[in-house]
Amino acid sequence: MLGHTLKSTVRVLLRRKFFTAVSLFGVALTLVVLVVAAALLDHTFGPHPPEVYSGRSLGIFRASLKGKSWTRNGGPGGRLLETCARALPGAEITSFYSAQDQEVTYRDGERVSLWVKRTDGAFWRALHFRFLEGGPFTDADDAAANAVAVVNDATRRKLFGDGRGVGKTLRLDGRTFTVVGVVADVPFLRAVPFADVWLPARTARSDAEARAWVGELRALIVARSRADLPGIREEYRRRVAAVDVSAEPRFDRLESEAESFLEMGARGMAGTSPHRAALAVAFFIALAVCFMALPALNLVNLALSRILERSSEVGVRKAFGATRWRLVLQFVTENVILSLAGGALGIVLSAGVLSAVNQSGLIPYAQLALNVRVLLWGLLATCVFGVLSGALPALRMSRLHPVEALQGGPR
Amino acid sequence: MIRLENVEKVYRTDRIETIALSNVSLDVAEGEFVSIMGPSGSGKSTLLHVMGLLDAPTKGSVTLNGRKVESYFDAALAKVRNAELGFVFQTFHLVPDLSVLDNVEVPLLYRGTGGKERRKRAEAALERVGLSARTRHYPSQLSGGQQQRVAIARAIVGAPRILLADEPTGNLDSATGDDVLDLLKDLNTRERCTVVMVTHDERQAAKTHRTVRLFDGRPVS
Ligand SMILES: Nc1ncnc2c1ncn2[C@@H]1O[C@H](COP(=O)(O)OP(=O)(O)O)[C@@H](O)[C@H]1O
Numbered sequence: 232m233l234g235h236t237l238k239s240t241v242r243v244l245l246r247r248k249f250f251t252a253v254s255l256f257g258v259a260l261t262l263v264v265l266v267v268a269a270a271l272l273d274h275t276f277g278p279h280p281p282e283v284y285s286g287r288s289l290g291i292f293r294a295s296l297k298g299k300s301w302t303r304n305g306g307p308g309g310r311l312l313e314t315c316a317r318a319l320p321g322a323e324i325t326s327f328y329s330a331q332d333q334e335v336t337y338r339d340g341e342r343v344s345l346w347v348k349r350t351d352g353a354f355w356r357a358l359h360f361r362f363l364e365g366g367p368f369t370d371a372d373d374a375a376a377n378a379v380a381v382v383n384d385a386t387r388r389k390l391f392g393d394g395r396g397v398g399k400t401l402r403l404d405g406r407t408f409t410v411v412g413v414v415a416d417v418p419f420l421r422a423v424p425f426a427d428v429w430l431p432a433r434t435a436r437s438d439a440e441a442r443a444w445v446g447e448l449r450a451l452i453v454a455r456s457r458a459d460l461p462g463i464r465e466e467y468r469r470r471v472a473a474v475d476v477s478a479e480p481r482f483d484r485l486e487s488e489a490e491s492f493l494e495m496g497a498r499g500m501a502g503t504s505p506h507r508a509a510l511a512v513a514f515f516i517a518l519a520v521c522f523m524a525l526p527a528l529n530l531v532n533l534a535l536s537r538i539l540e541r542s543s544e545v546g547v548r549k550a551f552g553a554t555r556w557r558l559v560l561q562f563v564t565e566n567v568i569l570s571l572a573g574g575a576l577g578i579v580l581s582a583g584v585l586s587a588v589n590q591s592g593l594i595p596y597a598q599l600a601l602n603v604r605v606l607l608w609g610l611l612a613t614c615v616f617g618v619l620s621g622a623l624p625a626l627r628m629s630r631l632h633p634v635e636a637l638q639g640g641p642r
Numbered sequence: 643m644i645r646l647e648n649v650e651k652v653y654r655t656d657r658i659e660t661i662a663l664s665n666v667s668l669d670v671a672e673g674e675f676v677s678i679m680g681p682s683g684s685g686k687s688t689l690l691h692v693m694g695l696l697d698a699p700t701k702g703s704v705t706l707n708g709r710k711v712e713s714y715f716d717a718a719l720a721k722v723r724n725a726e727l728g729f730v731f732q733t734f735h736l737v738p739d740l741s742v743l744d745n746v747e748v749p750l751l752y753r754g755t756g757g758k759e760r761r762k763r764a765e766a767a768l769e770r771v772g773l774s775a776r777t778r779h780y781p782s783q784l785s786g787g788q789q790q791r792v793a794i795a796r797a798i799v800g801a802p803r804i805l806l807a808d809e810p811t812g813n814l815d816s817a818t819g820d821d822v823l824d825l826l827k828d829l830n831t832r833e834r835c836t837v838v839m840v841t842h843d844e845r846q847a848a849k850t851h852r853t854v855r856l857f858d859g860r861p862v863s
Pocket residue numbers: 653654655660661662680681682683684685686687688689
């Protein structure tokens with residue numbers, strides 16, 4: 232039966248080349264967009280090294296000082312983190328680091344612009360970078376403000392050519408740093424680990440950041456287990472609420488939360504709602520569904536025209552003993568085959584697009600990958616597509632009275 | 643074999659009521675070859691459709707092989723059509739996207755016959771109608787007469803007891819038409835198929851056992 236349907240499907244699709252091309256292209260294009268979007272989201276928020284603990288991590292990315300008519304928004308400052316984020320109960324690793332900043336160095340008189348993060352020693356325990364040479368700097372290096380640096384592979388190549396990086400020096404911010412480690416490139420969109428150069432926090436020339444409530448620092452907290460996350464959020468909120476900022480002119484209260492990376496990412500879309508991560512996910516799913524509705528409708532239309540012109544076939548098959556459901560099955564199978572072919576094309580195209588994005592440098596150090604999860608979802612979407620777009624015309628056609636069908640379709 | 647009792651068929655569209663068949667009672671015996679004649683619009687096709695369970699009568703009853711058709715549910719009808727009936731149409735109605743062999747296999751598909759067996763029986767049916775050499779062709783590559791032979795092969799592949807043919811030679815030139823009629827006649831005598839055929843051709847009707855004449859939905863004699 233399947234063999235029979237397969238043969239006839241191939242024949243039908245080849246006979247109507249234009250229709251087939253439009254359908255294939257519609258499905259493929261939709262899939263490409265979905266797969267690329269999914270790859271981007273996964274690339275940004277998925278659990279990939281160096282963020283090996285992302286399932287049980289929280290971050291502190293924002294803080295606000297508020298007064299009657301003034302608000303100062305930013306990241307948490309050193310004072311806030313030292314006061315409220317140290318030794319939270321249930322936290323296994325607590326790291327404070329600065330948001331990356333663009334700084335300039337020179338190689339043979341040529342300007343090289345680099346993204347620099349200042350971190351503590353815990354940073355390297357909370358995130359597992361792949362070291363190509365040497366190793367991380369330590370808490371002791373940070374405490375002593377040793378002029379040491381970890382650079383990524385791209386920076387090593389830019390500054391030192393093909394040679395080794397460890398032991399070489401680079402000048403940043405008026406100081407000379409010695410490279411102690413080289414790590415594999417981390418994608419730009421991985422906001423927490425990303426940088427070109429990592430320096431000990433205390434090598435910063437000014438300690439203004441350390442004294443501020445609101446500044447440009449970040450905290451990364453790895454909990455002992457997922458179950459500890461709510462307690463950590465709660466305790467941090469409690470401590471922040473208890474901070475006395477009455478010494479600050481114009482401000483009377485401080486606001487800051489520990490949040491997941493997805494929640495941070497969702498902030499732009501869903502504001503500060505406590506359900507912002509779920510809202511963002513729902514939004515993306517709704518977007519994907521709407522996005523798929525158009526080509527699905529188009530497919531329904533095309534399938535309808537393809538099936539309607541075959542009313543004589545419906546009549547004949549009914550006359551020779553096909554039940555209604557047999558016909559529905561046949562037409563739906565046809566459409567699923569078409570959609571799967573479109574899906575296969577879409578996956579090939581997606582792989583091409585992803586590798587093109589990776590190579591284009593559009594997103595620095597991007598490693599967008601066609602992962603299995605995205606692939607399976609794509610495949611599922613394709614099948615749903617096929618069934619949905621085939622079912623409607625199939626149901627309509629199969630309802631035809633056999634005599635009407637033989638005489639050329641519905642009246 | 644086929645018994646119609648007081649069959650009436652009325653088509654209702656918006657305001658018009660067409661009485662296509664009125665009070666038709668008819669018996670076709672096993673092994674009989676019956677022709678149906680009548681002017682256009684006299685209800686010949688409708689009569690054949692009612693006999694073939696493609697259409698339900700408005701009133702009256704249909705009995706096939708001694709079993710009265712009580713319910714006109716899709717699945718039950720499909721089964722009876724598949725097992726007991728074979729249709730031949732004026733415009734052949736071959737599926738253009740299937741090869742000759744696959745077209746002939748269609749009825750067997752709906753009774754769950756395995757692929758090898760289907761092939762074997764479809765080839766035998768095509769041999770019976772003298773078309774063994776064309777099994778890989780597609781309908782559009784065949785002449786009208788050849789297409790109608792394929793249609794007949796399809797109608798007999800499931801070895802039904804009853805063949806219903808609605809102007810099977812209506813689209814063929816007279817020589818080819820005679821060949822097709824001879825084929826039907828041969829099936830009737832050799833395989834003891836009961837055949838009911840609609841025709842416009844007195845010459846062909848004369849070759850059948852008996853002719854039923856319809857006028858305005860009523861049999862006249
Ligand atoms: N589906 C239908 N709806 C309405 N009227 C129909 C339909 N089918 C047939 N008729 C009418 O029923 C009558 C008999 O038609 P038909 O059986 O096709 O005649 P024949 O085959 O003898 O030419 C005609 O008047 C035709 O117009």
